Amino acid sequence: MIEINASALQGLARLNKNIKEKALKRATFATIKKTTKEAKKISTGFLSKRVNIKKSGAKDGDRLTPGLNQMVIIKESKVTANSPINEMIGTVLMQNKPMSMIHFVVGSKFPRPQKGIKISSRVKVKVKVYKGRATTLGRGFIAKAKNGYYQLFNRSKSTGKLRKYATPSIYKMFKNDDVMVKKTKTHVTKYYQQTFAKEFISKLRLLPKFLR
Numbered sequence: 001m002i003e004i005n006a007s008a009l010q011g012l013a014r015l016n017k018n019i020k021e022k023a024l025k026r027a028t029f030a031t032i033k034k035t036t037k038e039a040k041k042i043s044t045g046f047l048s049k050r051v052n053i054k055k056s057g058a059k060d061g062d063r064l065t066p067g068l069n070q071m072v073i074i075k076e077s078k079v080t081a082n083s084p085i086n087e088m089i090g091t092v093l094m095q096n097k098p099m100s101m102i103h104f105v106v107g108s109k110f111p112r113p114q115k116g117i118k119i120s121s122r123v124k125v126k127v128k129v130y131k132g133r134a135t136t137l138g139r140g141f142i143a144k145a146k147n148g149y150y151q152l153f154n155r156s157k158s159t160g161k162l163r164k165y166a167t168p169s170i171y172k173m174f175k176n177d178d179v180m181v182k183k184t185k186t187h188v189t190k191y192y193q194q195t196f197a198k199e200f201i202s203k204l205r206l207l208p209k210f211l212r
Helices: 007-015 021-048 170-174 178-205
Strands: 002-004 058-060 063-065 072-076 090-094 125-127 135-137 141-144 150-155 162-164
Touching: 002 021, 021 072, 021 090, 021 178, 090 170
Parallel strands: none
Antiparallel strands: 002 090, 058 063, 072 090, 125 135, 141 150, 150 162
């Protein structure tokens, strides 16, 4: 989770006695929104280099694979430009929902006609969750699920029951990745430290009637 707030602006606001409170609030509100969007952009950029998911999603046969833009979420505080500045917070979160493994299948995501072929000779299903790494699932096969969509399954050796393959959520995949988290937060922090005051001043220039 990455949180963007107005703490970087408090000193600037105290130093500039010519700014009315209304202008200060509006500029802060607009600046936090812009910085939060940039934080999401940076986060999805880092994730796209690691995990085999497109930013905007992709059409896989009869369904849409979710994209990173849908998995990295901006949660804005329920405030307006007239709310207290300390309540103006923008948060970037990673979705905590498991993903179907079918999205990561390499090649066709439809069943292969392999009836009558010895199991040892059948074409194995390969998946690639992370960039550059493909894994062969010796017992995996594609079949239509009850919801009508194709999914990736295997069959339990002990019970014979079908089990659907799934991956952890994007959040769980990276929550313990210290390098990933550190790099993302470092870049986001650097961005808003360098840009926050500049964007703040640019917003104030659009509000001359609010200057004393």
